[in-house]
Amino acid sequence: MTKIGVLGANGRMGRVLIDACYQHTDVSLGFASVRTGSSLVGIDAGELSGIAKQYIKVCDAQNQPTGIADVIVDFTLPEALQANIEWCVNNKKAMVIGTTGLSADELAMIDQAAKSIPIVFAANYSVGVNLLLSLARQASAVMGKDADIEIIEAHHRFKKDAPSGTAVAIGQVIADELGRDLSKCAIYGREGATGERDRESIGFCTIRAGDIVGEHTAIFATIGERIELTHKASSRLTFANGAITAAIWVKNKPPGLYSMQQVLSLP
Ligand SMILES: NC(=O)C1=CN([C@@H]2O[C@H](COP(=O)(O)OP(=O)(O)OC[C@H]3O[C@@H](n4cnc5c(N)ncnc54)[C@H](OP(=O)(O)O)[C@@H]3O)[C@@H](O)[C@H]2O)C=CC1
Numbered sequence: 160m161t162k163i164g165v166l167g168a169n170g171r172m173g174r175v176l177i178d179a180c181y182q183h184t185d186v187s188l189g190f191a192s193v194r195t196g197s198s199l200v201g202i203d204a205g206e207l208s209g210i211a212k213q214y215i216k217v218c219d220a221q222n223q224p225t226g227i228a229d230v231i232v233d234f235t236l237p238e239a240l241q242a243n244i245e246w247c248v249n250n251k252k253a254m255v256i257g258t259t260g261l262s263a264d265e266l267a268m269i270d271q272a273a274k275s276i277p278i279v280f281a282a283n284y285s286v287g288v289n290l291l292l293s294l295a296r297q298a299s300a301v302m303g304k305d306a307d308i309e310i311i312e313a314h315h316r317f318k319k320d321a322p323s324g325t326a327v328a329i330g331q332v333i334a335d336e337l338g339r340d341l342s343k344c345a346i347y348g349r350e351g352a353t354g355e356r357d358r359e360s361i362g363f364c365t366i367r368a369g370d371i372v373g374e375h376t377a378i379f380a381t382i383g384e385r386i387e388l389t390h391k392a393s394s395r396l397t398f399a400n401g402a403i404t405a406a407i408w409v410k411n412k413p414p415g416l417y418s419m420q421q422v423l424s425l426p
């Protein structure tokens with residue numbers, strides 16, 4: 160049995176993660192924490208999640224129990240990352256991190272922490288998106304040199320970062336396969352007299368609307384044909400279930416930084 164500590168328990172993902180812990184037979188919820196000073200401290204984690212009572216009181220992020228959870232699952236926001244990582248390193252806890260929109264410094268923080276604790280870090284924990292990453296790599300190898308490559312993503316109106324972490328991860332896989340530097344070839348939206356398309360660029364297009372859970376398409380278009388790889392998530396449980404799979408996998412791993420592709424043994 161793997162005991163999970165859920166951070167950011169009041170978030171869209173936090174609440175679904177509590178539900179996923181309840182549904183999985185081989186994990187259980189160790190604790191669930193919320194932002195320091197939140198009025199939700201003390202309420203039942205199950206009630207917060209909208210499921211049956213769990214008889215676990217939501218705790219304050221600065222008062223998390225150190226002896227209960229084996230793996231900490233962090234789907235919060237970039238500003239919470241440093242404190243979350245410090246707590247896990249100090250208490251020798253494995254981590255599953257799903258937060259996106261991280262800066263270079265924050266990514267370096269994860270790299271540094273992974274020297275002392277095992278961490279799975281992925282922009283997307285769904286099986287389908289991780290398969291799409293492998294397919295995008297394959298499509299790049301076969302037709303990437305000739306194709307115009309565009310990545311389109313759509314998410315709910317509440318999302319705070321753009322393009323999505325998943326879109327960036329797809330772009331990175333493609334750029335790596337083609338030997339391009341994503342920071343130089345990425346184009347984030349177009350407007351006005353843009354001129355003809357630069358053949359080496361990788362375009363990103365972002366849609367924010369309503370309650371879209373998460374959709375990604377990678378287009379490889381030549382003159383005469385195109386391939387479109389599309390993934391559509393229709394439930395956040397997809398991400399939460401993937402994070403639980405990662406938590407079980409990483410529990411007894413040595414310190415290091417692991418990907419969801421490794422968790423799923425994808426090529
Ligand atoms: N990797 C993946 O598969 C997926 C990743 N994500 C990513 O996960 C993250 C969370 O998404 P989502 O749940 O929709 O976002 P929400 O805004 O709904 O949740 C974020 C949670 O983090 C908490 N939080 C923010 N700052 C702090 C802080 N300083 N200390 C403690 N808690 C804090 C918020 O607390 P409060 O409620 O008090 O504001 C909130 O509960 C995003 O980065 C998103 O992109 C999302 C889905 C899948």
Ligand SMILES: O=C(O)C1=N[C@H](C(=O)O)C[C@H](O)C1
Nearest residue numbers: 259282283318323324325373
């Ligand atoms: O914020 C979200 O909701 C999601 N964020 C992740 C991302 O930025 O890629 C993953 C998923 O698409 C949902």
